[in-house]
Amino acid sequence: MVFKIFRNMPLNLRIFVLFHDYFFLILCLTIFAITPVVQTADVRSFCKCVCDQNSTIVPLRINQTCSDCNLAFCKENTSKEDCEIPTCFQRDSYKDEVIVYFYIIITSGLLLIALTKPYIERWWRRTNPPHTYTSMPN
Incomplete structure (x- = not known):
């Protein structure tokens, strides 16, 4: 009897009936699978040094922060003395x-x-x- 009722249902309702019990399980497994990837997401910082009309993008090392992106940092890494604007950004x-x-x-x-x-x-x-x-x- 149940099979006959199930057979007369529209296709999308049949799919829902088959998978609604497992939806919560699939959702939880997906969240648990993604969580380590999201938590270990490292944001790479870069320092953009504008010298004259040229701009140079220098990647910051892992132990450096955006506060290290200053005029002295730009002069060291671009070997130009007339750097004006250091800007830190993250990819x-x-x-x-x-x-x-x-x-x-x-x-x-x-x-x-x-x-x-x-x-x-x-x-x-x-x-x-x-x-x-x-x-x-x-």
């Missing part, structure tokens, strides 16, 4: 990359589902025709 971290990749994957998956849903439903209707019932004679 993207692994956390940002993970967020962007997940956005791309989820968006692509949703687009793929939206594009293939009519074909899957048409195939399902063709392979599983609706049952017709006739009345039994008295």
